[in-house]
Amino acid sequence: LGGSISRAIQQMSNATIIDEKALNDCLNEITRALLQADVQFKLVRDMQTNIKKIVNLDDLAAGHNKRKIIQQAIFNELCKMLDPGKPSFTPKKGKPSVVMFVGLQGSGKTTTCTKYAYYHQKKGWKPALVCADTFRAGAFDQLKQNATKAKIPFYGSYTESDPVKIAVDGVDRFKKENCDLIIVDTSGRHKQEAALFEEMRQVSEATKPDLVIFVMDSSIGQAAFDQAQAFKQSVAVGAVIVTKMDGHAKGGGALSAVAATKSPVIFIGTGEHMDEFEVFDVKPFVSRLLGMGDWSGFMDKIHEVVPMDQQPELLQKLSEGNFTLRIMYEQFQNLLKMGPIGQVFSMLPGFSAELMPKELDSSNPKLMNESRMMRIARGSGRHVREVMEMLEEYKRLAKIWSKMKGLKIPKKGEMSAL
């Protein structure tokens, strides 16, 4: 995918005269890539039509960088397709809001409910979880387990079979307890599909949610539009969350979900853990859709914090898949120089700048046994827990870098348009 886009753009950059044919060739390549990324056929066609309207080659004065204009137009058009034009309802801290989650079974609702609650809890909210899924065996236990882990109050029942009653009781209870974010998890399956949508309608009518969030698995492919539309027809979907963005899927279905629900994507799920959850950011998402990864953001960061003379060496090491603790250490030192310190430390739980240098070249921190960690902790005047957290951070980053292994690294300037 990435290859075909790069190739298409490469072809354009090689063409000395950019004519109608070159534009069509480029659009066709990108069309193919977007379809592969699960963007709905109709949406791709709309984009093509719009691009042709925007990029009127005859109007472009000679000497303009036409390639750049076309690239920028495609990028902007995709960004626009992810923007429904109005923001979603945003709950206010301290003011009770009810947020209902809908989506098919397996899409990641229960997991995402907890992530959403946890995200707000860390910011000082008082969230609570209500399990209104009485269809799936074990649904309440799953929510209970998640909620307990995050120390979030929860409500559900093993005996009551009416999801509407549970939802209403749970919402009432947490309103009395002055929770400001009451999250209702629902079922995603029924014996009959029509019954599921009727159940969603009833739960929504009874709990009067301030916001209904449609949860979509990034890998559902072309089914996204119909699925999102079906939910939208039974409840007032106001926002979308796309899950499993850590997998291979590019998440092109998100464009369909936005089109079908006329609602924005607000968060993405990037893993099974509670904190693998990010505020949706349209530009990196579109870059990824186009098969360009998050290079632009990543390269911006590198150019911003890594001294010029060290950049080629760092990128070389990363492309070889050599992400050692020393690299992390050196990069963090660069970050520290940049400040603000507080921001850096919030990114790096327990990071200790006095970490003993000889430990740093190990590219396998699994080899760090307990006594070694104790020694590092003593040597740096830190708690062992902090050393462990630092290693966790390393593993998290190493996971990201490992995906970059073997990738061609764009030179500065190559990412300028996309």
Ligand code: GDP
């Ligand atoms: P539900 O049926 O809609 O409630 O879906 P669940 O929350 O039970 O999730 C279904 C599966 O997807 C579980 O195994 C989750 O751990 C997994 N899952 C949910 N979100 C993500 C994500 O962002 N990334 C990954 N890798 N797995 C996820």
Ligand code: MG
């Ligand atoms: Mg569930």
